[in-house]
Amino acid sequence: MPLRFYQTEPHQALVKLEGNFDSDTAPEIRKSLIKIVKNKGSESLKIDFSEVPNLGTAGVAVLVEVLRAMTRKGGALELVGLNDNARQMIRLARLGEIFQT
Amino acid sequence: MSSHNMIEIRGLDSHYKGRQVLFNIGFAIPHKKVTVIMGRSGCGKTTLLRHLIGLKPSESGRVFVEGQDMGSFDEKGMANYRRRIGVLFQSGALFNSLTVSQNIAVPLKVHTRLSDETIRIMSLIKLHLVGLADFLDYMPSQLSGGMRKRAGLARALAMDPEILFVDEPSSGLDPITAAGLDDLILELRETLGMTIIVVTHELESAVKIADQMVVMDRGNLLAVGTPDEIRSSQDETVLRFLRREAEEQQVNTESYLSRLLGRQYKAGENSTRRQGGVR
Ligand SMILES: Nc1ncnc2c1ncn2[C@@H]1O[C@H](COP(=O)(O)OP(=O)(O)OP(=O)(O)O)[C@@H](O)[C@H]1O
Ligand SMILES: [Mg+2]
Numbered sequence: 001m002p003l004r005f006y007q008t009e010p011h012q013a014l015v016k017l018e019g020n021f022d023s024d025t026a027p028e029i030r031k032s033l034i035k036i037v038k039n040k041g042s043e044s045l046k047i048d049f050s051e052v053p054n055l056g057t058a059g060v061a062v063l064v065e066v067l068r069a070m071t072r073k074g075g076a077l078e079l080v081g082l083n084d085n086a087r088q089m090i091r092l093a094r095l096g097e098i099f100q101t
Numbered sequence: 102m103s104s105h106n107m108i109e110i111r112g113l114d115s116h117y118k119g120r121q122v123l124f125n126i127g128f129a130i131p132h133k134k135v136t137v138i139m140g141r142s143g144c145g146k147t148t149l150l151r152h153l154i155g156l157k158p159s160e161s162g163r164v165f166v167e168g169q170d171m172g173s174f175d176e177k178g179m180a181n182y183r184r185r186i187g188v189l190f191q192s193g194a195l196f197n198s199l200t201v202s203q204n205i206a207v208p209l210k211v212h213t214r215l216s217d218e219t220i221r222i223m224s225l226i227k228l229h230l231v232g233l234a235d236f237l238d239y240m241p242s243q244l245s246g247g248m249r250k251r252a253g254l255a256r257a258l259a260m261d262p263e264i265l266f267v268d269e270p271s272s273g274l275d276p277i278t279a280a281g282l283d284d285l286i287l288e289l290r291e292t293l294g295m296t297i298i299v300v301t302h303e304l305e306s307a308v309k310i311a312d313q314m315v316v317m318d319r320g321n322l323l324a325v326g327t328p329d330e331i332r333s334s335q336d337e338t339v340l341r342f343l344r345r346e347a348e349e350q351q352v353n354t355e356s357y358l359s360r361l362l363g364r365q366y367k368a369g370e371n372s373t374r375r376q377g378g379v380r
Binding site (some may be wrong): 023057058065085091 | 212213215218219220222225229259261288289292293344
């Protein structure tokens with residue numbers, strides 16, 4: 001699944017995901033996201049979900065890992081462009097507040 | 102009711118070692134709805150589920166998944182189907198040597214390449230959903246019966262199934278926990294559009310969660326319909342079932358007496374005893 005990474009501003013990273021984020025694709029996306037989080041520039045990370053038709057629990061779990069890593073380095077994580085399904089999955093995991101959905 | 106069916110059952114018979122236990126069962130399980138299967142103990146509910154999850158082979162032309170004959174699935178087709186379904190067995194069926202969270206992780210470890218940490222978080226998410234997040238390191242033997250059921254449900258949900266089969270999820274649960282489970286089932290249907298098949302003995306719960314109710318009787322299909330349709334049924338057997346009335350068991354009594362007396366007992370044979378109020 002394609003993942004596009006943009007350094008929009010010096011400390012602002014934007015990742016655009018394209019395709020499903022589920023148990024099949026989560027291992028690769030996780031690797032890429034962890035790399036980006038470790039990147040010095042990414043103090044705040046925005047992930048764009050507008051091209052993600054389906055978010056599974058595996059994807060939600062990876063987001064938790066990314067959030068944890070971002071918080072640890074004092075940064076922030078923002079999710080944008082979530083469709084209904086993605087929002088429902090996050091809420092079903094009772095993480096709606098944490099991800100502000 | 103949706104015209105789109107997830108599973109269709111047509112003329113399904115089933116046998117155990119030559120003894121027939123299901124007779125010409127036929128109905129459809131609609132997509133993204135809750136279907137509740139009811140009927141007295143031993144009427145064949147679990148056996149029917151075993152056919153629907155591919156654990157008991159069905160003759161070709163009997164069970165269809167999205168129009169495809171399950172009898173014609175090859176190994177790969179069956180494996181694909183199994184990845185799309187989640188099953189909570191009547192017994193709960195946890196691995197006793199694994200902790201609760203390891204139990205939930207089993208299907209994820211078998212079917213995916215996810216990292217241990219991702220799997221750990223996923224297990225926690227599912228356990229929280231069934232109210233067991235504080236028990237992830239417990240062994241199954243340290244859980245109550247109802248908690249084991251809920252852990253089994255968390256495992257059934259581990260792979261985000263499209264179709265969920267649950268065999269008596271609320272047996273052994275107190276009414277409040279059972280009601281919580283009903284709410285969870287409705288939430289899964291509502292938010293994820295899951296197709297859910299529930300076997301239950303709890304009429305109140307069935308009426309609350311069912312889009313479609315299926316009533317079985319001694320291996321036969323007795324009635325299929327919405328809870329309202331079932332409740333307004335004119336069929337004597339359905340009504341007796343709903344009223345929880347015991348049925349006359351003349352045949353069983355005879356076979357029981359035959360066993361006791363060691364020979365064929367014929368009704369009315371010993372009239373003095375009958376007058377003595379045996380029946
Ligand atoms: N593994 C088996 N081997 C032989 N006979 C079986 C087996 N499992 C079930 N049966 C028989 O099939 C019939 C239907 O059993 P089944 O377990 O499907 O009933 P059920 O409706 O699920 O009952 P309950 O409500 O008690 O769980 C019963 O007569 C039972 O004796
Ligand atoms: Mg059963």
